[in-house]
Amino acid sequence: MALYLRILYIITGLTGIEVSVKTGKSISIPCLYESKYKNHVKYLCEGYTWGSCRYAVKTNKPDPSGKYSISDDKNQQIFTVTIKQLAYENADYWCVVEINNGPDHGKYFKLSVTSWTPSLYVDHQRITGYIGENITIRCRHSYSGKMKWCRLGYHCVTGSSGSIDGAAVTTHMSKPNVFTVTMSGLKSENSGWYWCAKGDIQIPVYLNVTEKPITSKYSKLNYTFCRVPFDLKILIIPLSLLIVAIIVAFLIWFIIKQSKCY
Structure with a gap:
């Protein structure tokens, strides 16, 4: 060093x-x-x-x-x-x-x-947006006053609207002490570090812009096979009678056949 x-x-x-x-x-x-x-x-x-x-x-x-x-x-x-x-x-x-x-x-x-x-903070320091869609960031602060939204190493949006790397940016105070930033028409090149600033106090935010996952409608279907409750014990008596009937019928057939032979 x-x-x-x-x-x-x-x-x-x-x-x-x-x-x-x-x-x-x-x-x-x-x-x-x-x-x-x-x-x-x-x-x-x-x-x-x-x-x-x-x-x-x-x-x-x-x-x-x-x-x-x-x-x-x-x-x-x-x-x-x-x-x-x-x-x-x-x-x-x-x-x-x-x-x-x-x-x-x-x-x-x-x-x-x-x-x-904290005097200036965001709910999540790292967020994900999707190409072609919008993303909203809320910068919460303790004191009223002018704020701005900037990309690290690039320019800032200091008014109510502007653009950063092709993405439209709008800002407003959605409620007291909440500075809301919306970036529209996101592109992959919009990925990177940004920051909310109020005077000398800043908070960095990392935006990751990616393709939106494709979800098939069929993947959301739940196929449920219905099972009918069935008790095998109710078949014991009929099966027993059937077996007896078969045995009796076989014996009768055997006796008749033997009698014919004589």
Whole structure:
């Protein structure tokens, strides 16, 4: 690791901001980097200042405790860090790209961990939408004020309508302190990280756009074979009489046949 961290805009997006999260929960933070760094090691460093920053997890060195995890999407040039079981305290972190023979590149972000309702949150941080359909995201916040919906590394929709990568976006306050975002006409390229923002506080949301599963109407039918209750004991007497009748008939036939022979 380099002796110091050069703070540049090499990593952009959800960095240099604050994310509010409830104690005991998990949070995933996406960190965007330039394409020339896609084969470099990425890591999460914990600490407010670089001098006190310590490794939490690296792409080439997993965290044995399981509290931290990291994944690198080289196609989108985004590495994602996940922090689990957050304690009731503010936590300072750095998203960092390791530079060989030079200072590492990174950006700072802060987790504001509270035992109360977070100041900005979503019900689900990862959601699934289907190609050609719509998806609605509700960003819940504690304070009134202007909000925006952005794609990581791209532009934001700050008004009541706009578009992101070909998908129409409409926003409104569906109820007090609920900022509702609807994306229409989804395409596969709309998959990726987005975020709701209110001032310096943001919450990342991952949208996975895929083909809608095809369900046959016949797969929903339940074929039930009716079973009529049947007691074999009711056949014992008739079967017994039938067997006796057959035996008697055979004996009579045998006697008649024998008498004819004489």
